[in-house]
Amino acid sequence: MNIIENLFAVSPYIALFITLALGYLIGKITIGRFVLGGIAGTLLMGVLIGQFGVQIDPGVKTIFFALFIYAVGYQGGPQFFSALNFKTINVLLSAVVMTVTGLLCVLAAAMIFDLDSGTAAGLAAGGLTQSAIIGTAGDAISQLGNVTEEAKQLMQTNVAVGYAVTYIFGSLGPILMVSWLIPSFMKWDIREEAIKLAEQQSSGKPELAPGEFNALTDLVSRAYKIDADSDLIGQDIQQVNRGLFDIAIEMVSRNGESIEVDKSVKLQAEDVVVITGRREAIAGHVGSNANEVNLPAGSSLIEENRQLVAKDAKLIGKSLAEIKASVNRDTFRGVYVTDVIRGGSSQVITPEFVVHKDDIIQLTGTAKDINRVQNSIGKRLGSVFATDYVLFGLGMVAGLLIGLINFEIAGIPVTIGSGAGCLISGLFVGWLRSRKPQMASLPLGASNFLRDFGLAVFVGVVGLQAGPQAIDTIKEHGLTLLFLGIGVTIIPQIISFFISYYVLNIKNPIEALACVAGGRSANPGFAALLEKAGNATPVFAFTVTYAIANVLLTLWGPIIVGIISTQ
Numbered sequence: 001m002n003i004i005e006n007l008f009a010v011s012p013y014i015a016l017f018i019t020l021a022l023g024y025l026i027g028k029i030t031i032g033r034f035v036l037g038g039i040a041g042t043l044l045m046g047v048l049i050g051q052f053g054v055q056i057d058p059g060v061k062t063i064f065f066a067l068f069i070y071a072v073g074y075q076g077g078p079q080f081f082s083a084l085n086f087k088t089i090n091v092l093l094s095a096v097v098m099t100v101t102g103l104l105c106v107l108a109a110a111m112i113f114d115l116d117s118g119t120a121a122g123l124a125a126g127g128l129t130q131s132a133i134i135g136t137a138g139d140a141i142s143q144l145g146n147v148t149e150e151a152k153q154l155m156q157t158n159v160a161v162g163y164a165v166t167y168i169f170g171s172l173g174p175i176l177m178v179s180w181l182i183p184s185f186m187k188w189d190i191r192e193e194a195i196k197l198a199e200q201q202s203s204g205k206p207e208l209a210p211g212e213f214n215a216l217t218d219l220v221s222r223a224y225k226i227d228a229d230s231d232l233i234g235q236d237i238q239q240v241n242r243g244l245f246d247i248a249i250e251m252v253s254r255n256g257e258s259i260e261v262d263k264s265v266k267l268q269a270e271d272v273v274v275i276t277g278r279r280e281a282i283a284g285h286v287g288s289n290a291n292e293v294n295l296p297a298g299s300s301l302i303e304e305n306r307q308l309v310a311k312d313a314k315l316i317g318k319s320l321a322e323i324k325a326s327v328n329r330d331t332f333r334g335v336y337v338t339d340v341i342r343g344g345s346s347q348v349i350t351p352e353f354v355v356h357k358d359d360i361i362q363l364t365g366t367a368k369d370i371n372r373v374q375n376s377i378g379k380r381l382g383s384v385f386a387t388d389y390v391l392f393g394l395g396m397v398a399g400l401l402i403g404l405i406n407f408e409i410a411g412i413p414v415t416i417g418s419g420a421g422c423l424i425s426g427l428f429v430g431w432l433r434s435r436k437p438q439m440a441s442l443p444l445g446a447s448n449f450l451r452d453f454g455l456a457v458f459v460g461v462v463g464l465q466a467g468p469q470a471i472d473t474i475k476e477h478g479l480t481l482l483f484l485g486i487g488v489t490i491i492p493q494i495i496s497f498f499i500s501y502y503v504l505n506i507k508n509p510i511e512a513l514a515c516v517a518g519g520r521s522a523n524p525g526f527a528a529l530l531e532k533a534g535n536a537t538p539v540f541a542f543t544v545t546y547a548i549a550n551v552l553l554t555l556w557g558p559i560i561v562g563i564i565s566t567q
Contacts, residue, residue, distance in 0.1 A: 008054045012464075015054040019045045019460040037179055039459055039528045043171055046463015054464045061461040065523070066422040068454030070399055071447045072530070073426020076539025078434035081427070090504040091515060091541050095548035097504075098496035098519030102128045103556050105491050109484045110564050117141060117564040118155030121557055122162020123481065127488030128520050128553055129170040134159055136557030144565055166485025171462065173489035174525025178513045179532050182497055186509065193509040194533035201537070221250070221276040225293050228269040236266050247277025248336045248365065250303070276303065276364070277336050304367045305338065307381040308374060309438050310359045315377060321351035323361075323377070335365035335373055341437070360437050381437055391429060391440040399425035419523070420550055423543060455527040462524075492520065506541075514538035518545030521553060 008015045023042025106127070110120035121137030124130070141155045183190055226232055232240060241248045251274035252259050252267070259265060267273065272293060310316060315323050320337055339362035340347045340355070347353065355361065361377060363370055374380060403421030433440040493516050500506045500515050510533060517525040518541060526546075529538050 005052050008052050012054050012056045015049050015052065015464060016056060016060075016457065016460050019049050019464060020456050022049075023460065024456075037175065037528050037531055039175060039455065039524055039531060042456055042459045043168075043175075043463045043524060046460045047168060050464040050468055053468060056461050056464060058461075058465070061458055061465070062418055064454045064457040064461075066396065066399060066403075066418050066454075067450045068458060068527070069419050069523075070396060070422040070426040071442075071451035071454065072526075072536070072539055073423045073428075073543070074395075074430035074433075074442055075444075075447055075451070075536040076543065077427040077430020077432075081431050088544060090500075090506055091511070091544045092548055093504055094496060094500040094506060094515040095519040095545035096552070097499050098492055098516070098545070099128075099549055099552040099556070101492040101495045102488065102520060102553070103559065105488045106556070106560060107563060109488065110560070113480065113484065115564070116155055116158060117144075117561040118158030119162045119481070120564050121560050122159040123166055123484055123488055124553075124556055124560055125159065126163040126166030126170045127485040128492075128556075129167065129174075129522055130520075130550075130553035130556075131163070133553065133557040133560075134163055136554055137561050138557075140558035140561040144561070147565075162481060162485075165481045166488070168463075169482070169486050170489050171459075171522070171524045173486065174493065174517055174520060174522035175528040177490070177493045177497075178517050178522075178525050179528040182493075182513060182516070183509070188509045190509070190513070190529070190532040191534055194535050194537045197508060197510050197537040198535050221274055223253075223272050223274050223293050225291050226267055226269055226271045226273065227291065230267075230269070232267050232273075233269055234266055240267070247275055249273050250276045250366075277338075302366070303364055304370060305362055305364050306370050306374070307339075307341075307360050307362045308377045309379050309381055310355050310357060310361055310377060311379055312377055315355060316357050318355060319351060320349065320353045320355065320361075323355060335363050335369050338362050338364045358436060379438060386441055387443060387446055388439065388441040391432075392442060395425045395429040395440070396422065398428075399423070420547065423546070427543065451530070455523070459524050459527070510537045511541040514541035515545050518542035519549050521546055521549040 020042055023045040024038035025041070026045065027038035027041030029041075102124070106120055106124040109115065109123060115123065118137070118141060121133055121141075125133035125137070137159055138156050141152050141159070144152060179190070182188075237249055237252070252265060253272040253274070254268065254270075320340070323337075337349060339360075340349055340353060341360035341362070342356065360381060363373070363377075399422030400418050401421070402424055403418035405421070429440050429442075433442070496519055497512065497516050501512050506512045506515060510529075513529055514526070516522075517529055517538070526538065526542050529542075530536075
């Protein structure tokens, strides 16, 4: 044992990564429908490994949580701002219900079991996982009148004791509630419900799991033989393509051989033309003029999808059909529109669709032809695999600065905190990316890694730091405080969920569960919900309730001290 302790003393990060590895390993254990999950597993393993007295700089926990919450905000930014509407009121009320219920549970426990102000405040801080209560309650205790300094010191110590005993289950309880207990009771499949909500938010576009792909692609190539009475006969390729919008003739085969397409090539009867474009558009344009045939053996057609950010003032406010007609004049084959993205979401493509500034227009065609028209539309969108480290760094700086903001509500000091600050900045930068697509790139793979790894490290450090003190305190004070903490953790979640679902009419399962996690600022619980959901659909409801809970729960410290001290 001494060897292990010495090893962890020399390199505590070995303990951290052992915690992550074993935590995610036991998180895979399945019992019936119950799966512990990597986040809960990491928390438990952190408590156990923490018995070796692992000392990790608290700044590690802070910065990795900041990275996690920034990535969460970045991914959910576009959806968050687009979803802000009258419905938000119900979500806000859900957070109020959760926090007020938590306060009442703490006060009831304090009165029934005759807890002093310090222990009651510690019970609230740990059972509701709001560490800021320690500070606000401690400050309120120091200002109590008619109380000796020794009594104040004892109560302030009891704040830490109550927090240490109840914090572990305070973190674990929401994980179990939102990822297993409530979904099992309601017979919800979290991943399935998250996919449904994602499809609803993306106007029915299906969300694909890892390894899945849509076999019915929008872009197809089909070959047609030109009839003797076709009105295409005698026209060159450029003339034909100029009148087409979302398809183009890209190849011509004559007498079984492909011919080079240029302005001099005019279509003849019995020619086989290869049409490429959106599936539903091809038949409507050429199906009545030609008979479909098999593609010539060994045929290959190399094209490119290129995304351009609409910048040219001459094109802004014009329809796609007008833009297509103007840019196709100098192409031998054809360039056609295969996607338009606005505000981070793909739009329905029609000839009448009017382009706005900073829309992303995806053109498809040969690289040579796209090069000819690119400057007529706008700037090419940068690589989707490159991170804009300038905006990423500035976003993190902004979040940490916002976290330093403090103010008073009714004389009670409130600090935003780095978590809420980075969430705010992440939301804004993610929204900025959707509006200015050439800025603030953070690829999905990179943001997923920051989100998942940042949260895993945060939870691991929490377990390592809290483990020894919690177990020692349980031995000293018995199990009463532990069970009170379990009640303060579980009861408000149950009450809040049913009021949110049946009274406030928050019927979507993902939003209802996110309100439970956010209403008590349960970051590990939210992480477990994200893990089960597999996408960013819980972000909106969590973000709104998390902001309200952070403020209200912080205020409960002085209120608890004031009420209990007057009894």
